[in-house]
Amino acid sequence: MSWSKDPRGYHHGNLKEALLRAALDLIAQKGPAGFTFAEAARAAGVSPAAPYRHFRDREELMANVARRGFEAFAQALTRAWDDGRPEPFSAFERVGRAYLTFARSEPAFYSAMFESGVPMEADPELRVAGDAAFAVLRAAAERLIATLPAAGRPPALMMALHVWAMAHGIASLFCRGDAARRSLPMPPEDLMEAAILVYLRGLGIDPVRPSSP
Amino acid sequence: MSWSKDPRGYHHGNLKEALLRAALDLIAQKGPAGFTFAEAARAAGVSPAAPYRHFRDREELMANVARRGFEAFAQALTRAWDDGRPEPFSAFERVGRAYLTFARSEPAFYSAMFESGVPMEADPELRVAGDAAFAVLRAAAERLIATLPAAGRPPALMMALHVWAMAHGIASLFCRGDAARRSLPMPPEDLMEAAILVYLRGLGIDPVRPSSP
DNA sequence: AGCTCATGTTAATGGGGTTTACATGACTTG
């Protein structure tokens, strides 16, 4: 669905897209630090100065990759959450797994989003995209907490932050593609599922609460 | 407390140490990616090629910094754990706080240890140091789990991994010094303490279990 | 047809990573 030589293209046609894709490939191969502006240009078949017509500098390109990453991430989490079907508990576990699946299947996006050092303030759209992704997690937490008796409900924001931190921690430590990954005596997804299980039990949220048995 | 001209030094005297300190400063200031071999050499008052007499390349220097970081980290955690005094529960919470305190007060070490992309296999001593740090966490988890009735004790390794991931996640997301830090409506330490509280309750470990009231 | 502007290219500057050949001086050894 993507051509590097578009007949409609005169000079290049869609260098911006080509650069973003090249960056994604390079980040996936050599990490966010190993990615170079010049090499992305080379991959797109243009001179080293050409990218500057589309991105102020290397960091702006990285911020763009991160923004798209957050958008795809939010989509993936939303799809996993599936509006809490069939019931919030198992749906929430699905979200946890989806988090790790994304980190593993889109390492370039994940690196750009969380490990590239790009400040969220770099681009308002980046912040919006990042907030939208977190909002999915937060909404899910709210739904899950709503299943508890009204008295003594923990704050949903806190729960969302805890789950985010746990997922990010597991992803960072155990889901990396490169050699920096720590070894683990089990699949990261299992570790994540167990963590969520224990954590939710700590909040008083139990796995099986069928309202209509 | 540190001179660049040591009288005992002829050529330099202790370039290796000077480079390690310079690297630590530079990483603290500009992140693990911003640190350059040449600048460390400049800070030590030496030619750009001199560091190669002491480190194979930039990565080996980084691995050395990471190793020292793990050693200091293990010390900090051990001190916080204090052999479980006065009782394992509060001591464990202290370890959680100490984790974040280290990440915040030694950002250069923490970056080198977890965000520099240095593979643990780069140096056997690095792996040993890293394992030793994790061992503190694991030993603490074992002690805490031992307070539970023998039937249905959760695996201590899993618990240690969960706490590690949670602490690392919070540290990575919310304790960074640079602009990439996410904003948080509360101190990270409080978030961490709440997480441990909830998690331990999920495991059936309660705060107050005085065996001798 | 000709103008204009977005888009690329070339060339130049300034830095960093790394290697190779050379220099220096501290320590050892006869």
Place this chain on the structure above:
DNA sequence: CAAGTCATGTAAACCCCATTAACATGAGCT
């Protein structure tokens, strides 16, 4: 003490990268 040796630095060179400035080109409008 004189000479050799080895660790430690230096200088120079090479290649790559980021970024900018001056120049070129061609698409689309008038």
